[in-house]
Amino acid sequence: MHVEVRDLNKHFGSFHAVKNVSFEIEKGHLIGLLGPSGGGKTSILRMLAGLETPDYGEIRFHGKVVNDIPPQERGIGFVFQSYALFKHMTVFDNIAFGLKVKKAPKAKIKDRVMELVELTGLSGFEHRYPHQLSGGQRQRVAFARALAPEPQLLLLDEPFAAIDAKIRQELRSWLRELIERVGITSIFVTHDQDEAIEVADEIMIISQGQVEQKGTPWDIYKEPRTPFVASFIGESTVVDKASELKGFESAAKHDVRALIRPEYIEIGSETDFPVLSATETGIVRHLHFRGSEWLVEVEVKGNKLITYRSLEKETLHPGQEVRVLVHRAYLFNDENSWIEENG
Numbered sequence: 276m277h278v279e280v281r282d283l284n285k286h287f288g289s290f291h292a293v294k295n296v297s298f299e300i301e302k303g304h305l306i307g308l309l310g311p312s313g314g315g316k317t318s319i320l321r322m323l324a325g326l327e328t329p330d331y332g333e334i335r336f337h338g339k340v341v342n343d344i345p346p347q348e349r350g351i352g353f354v355f356q357s358y359a360l361f362k363h364m365t366v367f368d369n370i371a372f373g374l375k376v377k378k379a380p381k382a383k384i385k386d387r388v389m390e391l392v393e394l395t396g397l398s399g400f401e402h403r404y405p406h407q408l409s410g411g412q413r414q415r416v417a418f419a420r421a422l423a424p425e426p427q428l429l430l431l432d433e434p435f436a437a438i439d440a441k442i443r444q445e446l447r448s449w450l451r452e453l454i455e456r457v458g459i460t461s462i463f464v465t466h467d468q469d470e471a472i473e474v475a476d477e478i479m480i481i482s483q484g485q486v487e488q489k490g491t492p493w494d495i496y497k498e499p500r501t502p503f504v505a506s507f508i509g510e511s512t513v514v515d516k517a518s519e520l521k522g523f524e525s526a527a528k529h530d531v532r533a534l535i536r537p538e539y540i541e542i543g544s545e546t547d548f549p550v551l552s553a554t555e556t557g558i559v560r561h562l563h564f565r566g567s568e569w570l571v572e573v574e575v576k577g578n579k580l581i582t583y584r585s586l587e588k589e590t591l592h593p594g595q596e597v598r599v600l601v602h603r604a605y606l607f608n609d610e611n612s613w614i615e616e617n618g
C-alpha cells in the first residue's frame with residue numbers, strides 16, 4: 276500500500292507532540308522511525324493506525340484520505356513491544372483471532388493459520404500456550420497474528436525491545452526476510468540505530484515531533500544534515516570550528532562545523548606520516564574494546580575524536596601522545612554541507 280502523510284500535527288494538552296510531519300512510503304517498502312524517547316514516533320504510528328486523531332493534516336492510503344476511517348477498517352496489522360498475546364489461547368488460536376473476528380470460514384482460517392505458522396517458523400508449536408514459548412517465538416506469533424488477516428500496512432512499535440541481544444539480532448534478519456517474502460509496506464519504530472540500519476529500506480530520524488531527515492541509511496550516514504542526525508547514525512565527532520583543524524584552515528571563511536567519522540581519522544607516530552604539517556598532536560584518552568576492534572578516543576584541541584583500531588595493531592595506551600591525521604571532514608553550516616579533503 277502506498278502511504279502519504281501531509282502536515283500531520285498532534286497536541287496533547289498544550290504539548291505539541293507531532294509537528295508538521297510529512298512523508299511518503301512506496302508500496303512494499305520498510306521505513307524505520309528512529310529517534311530519542313518522547314520524540315513522537317509512537318504518536319505518528321498511532322495516528323496512522325487510527326488510534327489517535329490528528330489535530331491537523333491528512334493521511335492517505337492508496338491515494339484515499341483515511342482520517343475518518345476507524346482502525347479496524349484501515350487494513351492495518353500492529354505488533355507491539357510487549358507480546359500482547361492472549362495468554363489463555365494456543366498459538367493456533369492467537370493467530371486465528373483476527374480471522375475469527377472477521378467471521379472467515381473455518382477451513383479458510385485453518386489454511387491461513389497453517390500458512391503463517393510455516394512462514395514464521397513455528398511449525399510444531401501450534402498447540403502451545405504463550406508461557407510455553409521463548410520471547411523470540413512469542414514475538415513471531417505476534418507477527419503471524421498481525422499478518423493473518425492480510426493487512427496492507429504493518430506497524431511495528433519496538434517489536435524486539437524486550438528480547439535478548441543475541442535473539443534480537445537473529446530476529447532482525449528474520450524480519451527483513453519475512454517482509455520481503457510477504458511484500459507488505461511496513462513502518463518500524465526503534466531507538467536502536469543498528470536495528471534501523473539493518474532492517475529498513477529508508478530511515479526517518481524523528482526528534483521533538485519533527486522529521487529531521489529521511490533517506491536510505493547509507494545516504495544519511497554519508498550526508499547527515501545536522502549534528503543531531505549524525506549522532507544518531509554511526510559514530511562521529513562534531514568540531515565546532517572546522518578551520519581550527521590542521522588541513523582545514525580554508526574553512527574559516529565559511530564559519531562552518533566539521534563532522535568527522537572514525538574512518539576519516541588515522542593515528543600514529545611522527546614517522547608514520549610523510550607530511551607532518553598536515554597532522555595534529557593528540558592525546559589518547561580512552562580505549563574501548565569492541566569485540567573485533569578497539570574504539571579509540573583521542574583528544575585534539577579539546578575535541579574527543581573517535582576512531583577504530585584493529586586488534587593486532589593495538590599498541591596504544593591512555594595518556595599517550597600521538598599524531599592525528601584527519602583525512603577528510605564533512606563540513607556544514609545552517610545552509611550548506613560538503614566533503615572536504617585535508618590540505
Ligand code: ATP
Pocket residue numbers: 287288292310311312313314315316317318319466
Ligand atoms: P518512545 O520511544 O519513548 O515511545 P516516542 O518517540 O514514541 O517515544 P511518543 O510516545 O509519540 O514518543 O510521545 C511523544 C510525546 O507526547 C511524549 O512527550 C509523550 O509524553 C507525549 N504523549 C504521548 N501520548 C500522550 C497522551 N496520550 N497524553 C499526553 N501526552 C502524551
